[in-house]
């Protein structure tokens with residue numbers, strides 16, 4: 151494992167791309183979203199909102215929370231079709247995945263497009279053919295490690311996250327006050343751009359949407375060059391998403407407290423994403 155780098159605004163800026171005159175909605179990337187459930191419809195709304203507000207050509211929502219998603223974001227497309235990356239698992243309970251949903255997720259993970267795998271889909275990432283980046287919090291990390299035949303992580307978060315990435319063959323974004331991102335080859339970053347005000351329900355679902363949009367955009371650019379992303383490419387993209395999400399949390403908290411940090415909701419974080427993207431782009 152390499153020495154962890156501390157991810158900065160300048161690093162994030164290098165992985166965020168403003169549209170140009172030559173772009174159209176497809177060249178900017180389409181993220182296919184399989185999130186939410188009857189139990190957790192809000193997670194789908196949050197992820198879709200976040201993907202749009204990060205900057206993306208199209209969000210294609212194919213999950214079970216179509217009604218609340220469309221009520222909040224009517225620009226979302228719900229017809230099946232071409233995508234450049236998948237976002238899956240937020241707002242899903244692994245123990246209660248309907249078989250048809252599990253089949254759809256497995257089919258995506260058996261493909262070649264990059265996938266952001268969160269919450270209820272994490273264990274399906276084990277053995278995936280697709281390049282994956284998983285986004286567990288501490289407890290989910292231990293559940294994933296168990297599925298990989300590893301012991302609970304313990305105190306050494308960086309080493310444990312890398313061990314998970316190596317065993318999975320995918321990138322790992324381990325959430326917490328400090329976010330760790332690491333890839334199978336050993337590239338590792340620390341991201342602490344956020345605020346403890348982010349410790350509120352649904353902010354992880356927002357992060358999934360940010361990362362889905364960043365990965366779909368990068369895959370669209372790779373495809374234009376006749377290339378495709380691999381698991382190691384997903385590390386810097388995940389660190390960038392964590393930086394943007396953290397900065398959006400800070401912006402939202404300062405806005406909530408009228409200049410002093412104050413309490414925020416996950417939707418507040420999603421609404422602050424354009425300012426966070428713009429803040430990175432100034433570097």
Ligand SMILES: NC(=O)C1=CN([C@@H]2O[C@H](COP(=O)(O)OP(=O)(O)OC[C@H]3O[C@@H](n4cnc5c(N)ncnc54)[C@H](O)[C@@H]3O)[C@@H](O)[C@H]2O)[C@@H](O)CC1
Pocket residue numbers: 189190191192193194239240241242243269270287288289290351352353354355
């Ligand atoms: N509005 C919504 O629809 C929301 C849906 N959510 C979804 O709810 C599902 C379950 O989420 P959770 O895993 O948080 O489950 P729970 O909130 O049911 O928590 C289960 C257990 O996980 C542990 N845990 C939760 N968050 C942790 C953290 N950050 N670090 C360490 N341990 C933690 C706690 O011990 C907790 O008792 C996921 O699919 C998630 O995407 C949540 O994101 C909250 C908001």
Ligand SMILES: Nc1ncnc2c1ncn2[C@@H]1O[C@H](COP(=O)(O)OP(=O)(O)O)[C@@H](O)[C@H]1O
Pocket residue numbers: 287325326327328329344345346347348349350351352353354355356357395
């Ligand atoms: N104390 C904290 N300081 C900074 N960021 C935090 C803190 N606690 C949680 N976060 C961030 O908030 C998000 C919480 O995600 P997650 O645990 O998946 O919540 P949820 O499941 O409710 O969406 C992550 O991005 C995490 O890094």
